[in-house]
Amino acid sequence: MDTATKQSxxxxxxxxxxxxxxxxxxxxxxxxxxEDLAQEIVFQLWxxxxxxxxxxxxxxxxxxxxxxxxISFYRKQKNARRLVSDEHLFELKEYEDENAEHSENVGRLxxxxxxxxxxxxxxxxxxxxxxxxxxxxxxxxxxxxxVGTKVGRIKQKLKQRFSAIGP
Numbered sequence: 223m224d225t226a227t228k229q230s231x232x233x234x235x236x237x238x239x240x241x242x243x244x245x246x247x248x249x250x251x252x253x254x255x256x257e258d259l260a261q262e263i264v265f266q267l268w269x270x271x272x273x274x275x276x277x278x279x280x281x282x283x284x285x286x287x288x289x290x291x292x293i294s295f296y297r298k299q300k301n302a303r304r305l306v307s308d309e310h311l312f313e314l315k316e317y318e319d320e321n322a323e324h325s326e327n328v329g330r331l332x333x334x335x336x337x338x339x340x341x342x343x344x345x346x347x348x349x350x351x352x353x354x355x356x357x358x359x360x361x362x363x364x365x366x367x368x369v370g371t372k373v374g375r376i377k378q379k380l381k382q383r384f385s386a387i388g389p
Contacts, residue, residue: 238280242263250295266287
């Protein structure tokens, strides 16, 4: 690769590093695993950069590769140890919240999402990032209608979980 291509790659990764961190935090509990996963994601991004299709936004391309790498990493590691804990999940959003009940509900939501299968968890990460159904479909490689169906079912499961714990 020429210097301009390398500089372009570095710029794209720098602009979207939050995506990488969020995914690493979603799939890994300890710091070393997060760092390993981040390195693997960047390596896979580098390997596929020449094949990048400019028809897609950089963030869509990056999410797709990062989630695929994270899911593979998680599956390889889950037999050896549990990588995702209730304490370390992706940050839904930075809240400055004075309402303790609201904070508790956000924590429960994070816990419930943490317990979802890998693909459903990835879908909810994107949904909570306010990605459109089209973008989620492109990133995950599923149909747009499947995204809508899955999101609806997951939301229903989450509502049931909240109902089960009471007010």
